[in-house]
Amino acid sequence: MAVTVSLVVLFGLVLFFLLRSGSLGYGSAFTAAGFGFFLASTGAATPINQLAGSVVDALSNL
16 A cells, blocks of 8 residues: 555655656546556556565665
8 A cells, every 4th residue: 555655645746746747638638547547457556566566675675
């Protein structure tokens, strides 16, 4: 759960700074957020969460 919340905050900050820099428009940001929201409700959510957890574990072991 803690990994999920931190990744949500991280991706939220990335989207925020891309919007502020002007390299990402509001429509694109809305599409990216919507894609993430709908992707989380599919069967792909579990493998993505496992992959993210594995990457975090691998980085902590470096």
